Amino acid sequence: MNETTTGTDAEGFDGFKFRVVLLGEATVGKTSLLRRYTENSFDEEYKQTIGTTFASTDVNITDDKGTNRVVRLVIWDMGGQATYKELRRQYMKGASAAIIVYDVTQPESFMAMNTWYQSFREVCPNSIAIICANKVDLQGKRMVPVEPGQMLRDWFQAAYYETSAKTGDNVNEVFTRVAEEVFRSRNSDSGAPQM
Numbered sequence: 001m002n003e004t005t006t007g008t009d010a011e012g013f014d015g016f017k018f019r020v021v022l023l024g025e026a027t028v029g030k031t032s033l034l035r036r037y038t039e040n041s042f043d044e045e046y047k048q049t050i051g052t053t054f055a056s057t058d059v060n061i062t063d064d065k066g067t068n069r070v071v072r073l074v075i076w077d078m079g080g081q082a083t084y085k086e087l088r089r090q091y092m093k094g095a096s097a098a099i100i101v102y103d104v105t106q107p108e109s110f111m112a113m114n115t116w117y118q119s120f121r122e123v124c125p126n127s128i129a130i131i132c133a134n135k136v137d138l139q140g141k142r143m144v145p146v147e148p149g150q151m152l153r154d155w156f157q158a159a160y161y162e163t164s165a166k167t168g169d170n171v172n173e174v175f176t177r178v179a180e181e182v183f184r185s186r187n188s189d190s191g192a193p194q195m
Contacts, residue, residue: 015058015070018182021092022077023116024101025109029134032165033101034077037175042166053077059179063187071179089123096182097128099174102149104133104162105141110148117156128181129158132174137164 022030035041038055054076063069076091098120102109113131120129133149136142146162153160159177163170
């Protein structure tokens with residue numbers, strides 16, 4: 001069942017709230033993407049995510065009828081280390097969407113994408129998935145070209161973005177797309193699970 005709420009919560013938020021998980025191998029830049037989006041900042045120094053951290057942000061979208069809506073994304077940043085596998089499964093339960101990230105300079109992080117996608121689908125079979133090819137600012141070190149990412153897009157039937165947490169390229173677009181898609185799936189007749 002997806003964690004989706006509507007109405008006024010304890011913080012006085014009156015709108016739609018969805019849980020989103022960030023998935024991918026360690027060091028692909030999940031935390032950096034989240035910090036760029038929520039704080040508009042970037043730290044060159046790598047700091048390992050221990051377990052799970054989260055942030056909340058409100059996104060303004062326009063629904064199919066042209067009405068402005070506020071969608072609150074509660075974004076869970078999950079450590080990519082294998083030791084957190086069972087913890088991740090627990091936190092994935094009820095997620096409305098996943099942003100699955102790989103590092104274009106690390107082919108092994110790309111090769112692990114199917115494992116991340118399948119583990120998310122096992123827990124959340126009807127939820128939204130978005131693919132991020134991160135660190136595209138490192139053109140001289142890029143080892144995974146655009147085409148394999150586009151193949152993943154077609155295979156997973158998921159939106160695909162080339163992002164850079166360092167420069168901010170496409171970061172806002174990713175989270176806005178997530179907000180739009182989870183809102184539409186929640187308000188469609190698709191039968192998507194709700195919280």
